[in-house]
Amino acid sequence: MAKRATPWKEGKVISIETRKGVFVIAQMLKRPYLRFYNAFREDENWGKVDVSIFDTLFTKGITTKSFLKHSNVSVVKDAIPDTDREDSKTWIKGYSGNRKVKVWEGTEDEEEFYILGSEVGGSLVDRDIYKSGGYDHSSGLFDKIIIEDIPLNADDIIDNHETMGLGVFPLTNERLYQCYKAGKNVDPTKDLKFNREIPKDYKIAIEIMSGGGGKENKERILDTYFR
Known part of the structure; x- marks a missing residue:
């Protein structure tokens, strides 16, 4: 079943x-x-x-x-939920299109693949997930742009805001595992989007994103780590 x-x-x-x-x-x-x-x-x-x-x-x-x-x-049936906490109303919106990235160039782990966003970085936007009705911006995805182009060295902004894209299995699971290992919030996808240095700890996340090795490698990753 x-x-x-x-x-x-x-x-x-x-x-x-x-x-x-x-x-x-x-x-x-x-x-x-x-x-x-x-x-x-x-x-x-x-x-x-x-x-x-x-x-x-x-x-x-x-x-x-x-x-x-x-x-x-x-x-978790006996858990007590938090119904009072406020969630962020500012998000990172990546640029449209896609671009090719290369990680660990010149090593045996080198990978080259496409990610979303034709340009490096993104915009900081106002987006309340609890808002009823549509958003004000012409795109219909958020209310307004706060910062058009987030500086690539603006670590406080980048680290403290989530990207708008939806999380998927098993990439989000692997991201969560990397958060567990790091003891803090990390995001391999966002690090690629902002051209940050990619640590070797992200190897499985990179393999998931790149699709390297085809279906056989995908099944190996799923069987080894996630199911």
């Missing part, structure tokens, strides 16, 4: 496996947004956890059916 995605309900607290054996806790917000907390375990014994005690790792829209269906997700 095919696995069913966990039904969506605002305020529901769920446990999500990042890589095998490492779990993160998250709360469902307005569909399709999840607030991930900086709280990880190597088991799913969350108990009667009050998520308000944890810092927000990041809030992200996800491809709901795909991400929840393919990830190992369980409902």
Whole structure:
């Protein structure tokens, strides 16, 4: 029988496996947004956890059916949700189109592939995910532009704002695992978007994004790390 995605309900607290054996806790917000907390375990014994005690790792829209269906997700039934916390109203919007990037050039791990965004960087925009009705900007995606071109050295802005793209399986799971390893919020996709140096710890994330090795390598990655 095919696995069913966990039904969506605002305020529901769920446990999500990042890589095998490492779990993160998250709360469902307005569909399709999840607030991930900086709280990880190597088991799913969350108990009667009050998520308000944890810092927000990041809030992200996800491809709901795909991400929840393919990830190992369980409902934390006794958890106490945080219904008072405010989520950021400013986001990073990447540029349209796509471009080719190359990582670890000249090494045995060199990879070349396309990412979204025809130019390096992005814009900082005003976008309240709880707003009812449409957004004011002509694109219909946000209300207004705050910074047209975020400087590539503006680390505070880049590190403290999420990109607008939807999170997918297994790339978001791998990102969460890298957050666990780093002890803070990191984002391989955003680092590529802003031409940052890519650490070798991102090797699996890069393989997922590049599609290197074709279907056989994709299945190997899924079997080894995620299922």
